[in-house]
Amino acid sequence: MVNQVRRGSFSQGSWIGEMQQASDKSVIRSEILDPRTKNLLCTSKISDYVLSNELVSMALAMVAEDQQINDVLEELFAEEGxxxxxxxxxxxxxxxxxxxxxxxxxxxxxxxxxxxxxxxxxxxxxxxxxxxxxxxxxxxxxxxxxxxxxxx
Incomplete structure (x- = not known):
């Protein structure tokens, strides 16, 4: 049985159609470095994002406020522990x-x-x-x- 593939749409049984359906259900997470990029995410299919520089900034602010927090963060983010x-x-x-x-x-x-x-x-x-x-x-x-x- 040969699957018919038309330009722009795929038959239900084709593997390409299955991949397209799977990608519609996928969760895409992206790492962004510049906070201004958050505005661009609204126009994309990205479901979730991590603003890594913001996370680092928040951790540094916590440590600057109380140096004992550094021990807690080291324990939580260490590979072991x-x-x-x-x-x-x-x-x-x-x-x-x-x-x-x-x-x-x-x-x-x-x-x-x-x-x-x-x-x-x-x-x-x-x-x-x-x-x-x-x-x-x-x-x-x-x-x-x-x-x-x-x-x-």
Missing amino acids: NELHIRQADLYLSEGEELSFYEVLLRARQRREIVIGYRAANAERAVINPPAKNARRRWSLKDAFVVISEKE
């Missing part, structure tokens, strides 16, 4: 258990992890460094915690 992970709540608690964020922190310490935030099951975004750490709340097993731990 600790990393950020998303962990399911069942590692730290039981369904419907009422605990404060501090109590969850203590349980994570027993696993040699540091909890820095959480995302409630019904929330769209995570809460990093929650303000009311000693307020008790009822947790769900569908909640997730943002932790710093050693590489698995």
Whole structure:
């Protein structure tokens, strides 16, 4: 069976058509160095980008503010060492258990992890460094915690 290829469009069965459909679903990430380039990204099919110079500038500003932050950044960005992970709540608690964020922190310490935030099951975004750490709340097993731990 021969697939018909017409200029500008491809038949459903052709491998070129399959590649075109796959590229329409692909996520393209780009690294940009000049912040002025962000405006050009609106006209392209680039889904996401990393503004690497901005990341470096923010890290330098944090270290300039507090030199102890440098040790934390070195640990997080080193090839070996600790990393950020998303962990399911069942590692730290039981369904419907009422605990404060501090109590969850203590349980994570027993696993040699540091909890820095959480995302409630019904929330769209995570809460990093929650303000009311000693307020008790009822947790769900569908909640997730943002932790710093050693590489698995």
